[in-house]
Amino acid sequence: MIKYMMIVDDNEADHAIAQFAVDEVDADIQLYSAYDGQEALDLLDTMSPPPDLIFLDISMPGMSGHEFLAEYAKRKNLCAVVVMLTSSDQPTDKSRCMQYTFVRDYLLKPLDGAYLNELIKAL
Template structure:
């Protein structure tokens, strides 16, 4: 059985399975593997743990078929506590079940009876995939923010060009120097200009009525 890398030693896992035997085996193997493990025997119990302040896990291993609330249903509820990565456990490996797991956002899928030697490597792979997805979402968010800020700065520069009858480079330099002299972010100053222009346009529109 391979051990997780040093960076993964203290990563947290949530195990949810109504089969206490399998739950015990997973708990023991993953705890010995260096992970911080919490267990629940049902979906409602898992949600209660999180609702009472337990930190969101880096990865949740969920049994697909559980009475009351299935693992697929639980995975949807877990999203209320952040983008929790999930790996599903199931005695079924038919195409429909696997497809449902993939649609449920699974980063991994273990078929019962579980090969003990594959538990830790599978969790390592699931965590690595989860990290990639988090980084991708973070990059997309940063790109969206950068594009939004770029549009706001561009609009502010256009307003300065029009009002001061100057070229784009001169207008941008004036905007940047104003931001630096007042120790403010460029986008914050641009946002002020856009808001002030909106107010002026609103007042001007009313005055012309």
């Protein structure tokens, strides 16, 4: 059962859309927010328990999604499944992200409740 999620995106509207989708599926799921990769890594260091699922954008100021994936892969405790949630439809971005075993899927924004519901059932 998924209880904790994180969204990593520099766009406040995407955080609101994700929160709406989460609330639509299960209002008991807690959604944490980070606005770039470094903030997400810092937040992961303080979270107990860690999130079950991370939605990650690619293009962000500061640490990008690609940089986050590289740093996250170095951790001994890979606690979460990562789903890329981005506006990039570039095949090179997708293949670069999907090389990581902990990346489950690559979605184009916005997050919708139907997809989230199916993902939660699959996990």
